[in-house]
Amino acid sequence: LGTMLVVFPFIVLLSLGASYAIAGSASEPVDRLINEVAAITDGRSLHRRLPSDLGSDELSRLGATLNDMIARLETSFGALRRFTADASHELKTPLTVLRADVERAMHPNAEGSEAMQALEEALQETARMSDLVDSLLTLARADEGRFDIHREPVELGAMVRDVYETAVILGEEAGIDVSMTVLEEGRIDGDARRLRQLFLNLVTNAIKYTSRGGKVELALSRRVGAEISFTVRDSGIGIAAGDLPYVFERFWRADRSRSRGGERTGFGLGLSISQWIAHAHGGRVTAQSRLGRGSVFTVILPLAPSDRAVQAASSTSDVDRVFTQS
Ligand SMILES: Nc1ncnc2c1ncn2[C@@H]1O[C@H](COP(=O)(O)OP(=O)(O)O)[C@@H](O)[C@H]1O
Ligand SMILES: [Mg+2]
Structure with a gap:
């Protein structure tokens, strides 16, 4: 011790x-x-x-x-910085044009009709800027994950028929033949306004990137596995294989210089928003294209549970349709 x-x-x-x-x-x-x-x-x-x-x-x-x-x-900070820089740049261009238009209208020597035309152009530029700001807001809210998708039963058949009617009008103006190859029915639990925006984005792209005399085909068909697909096929300028992975990126455009000239194109946000809408509905958008040949954009969406029983009952004919359609 x-x-x-x-x-x-x-x-x-x-x-x-x-x-x-x-x-x-x-x-x-x-x-x-x-x-x-x-x-x-x-x-x-x-x-x-x-x-x-x-x-x-x-x-x-x-x-x-x-x-x-x-x-x-x-x-992610890098992406944020790029997004802000791109957005500011895109806003700067219409602002410069807007300013020039207003100055033209206010010029002491401007005649009434001249001033009127300048103001008209100013108004168009304002509309373009509103579009851009709308798109930016949509994407910003989507990023924050607080975008309200108002879900309700949506009959896609009726919606696509409606989109098709708009497409025909747009096609006539652009000298493009618009047709509907398949139109089946299908119900989605989704936001009607957003789904319409998604379909119209693809349709307006198809018309915008196809030259006079070309054609655009729409199709709505049920797929095996309780899904429905909306396809927009065009015979337009197409997208190079190397560019295809980027088409859904924000502000991406195949040829940025084109937007500087007389013919002003979009902002390169349409497909980003379309992809977001599809994802928000549990679906996806895919793109296939051959440069100089044309493109195919496909939206795939899950059917509403209430519409799936019908799918199972008629599944053999669905398989036939899938094969004949592709
Ligand atoms: N159907 C199509 N055919 C050829 N190119 C297309 C098509 N759809 C989209 N693109 C290319 O993808 C880019 C991005 O499309 P989008 O996001 O809708 O932007 P925007 O149409 O405003 O330029 C377009 O600028 C174009 O280069
Ligand atoms: Mg577009």
């Missing part, structure tokens, strides 16, 4: 010293890690990374995880 009493304080002292040494050697790299992370995430240094060797195995793993996180932050 005597020796125990003598040895005990030594043991306590020794273990205290040991734990102090361990804690010290552990807290020093942790402090370093914290300082590094704070320095990197100050907003301007997201390109920097933590060192790969942080002393212990666990700390190094933590460092690697943090590096992954910083990389993802860097990517």
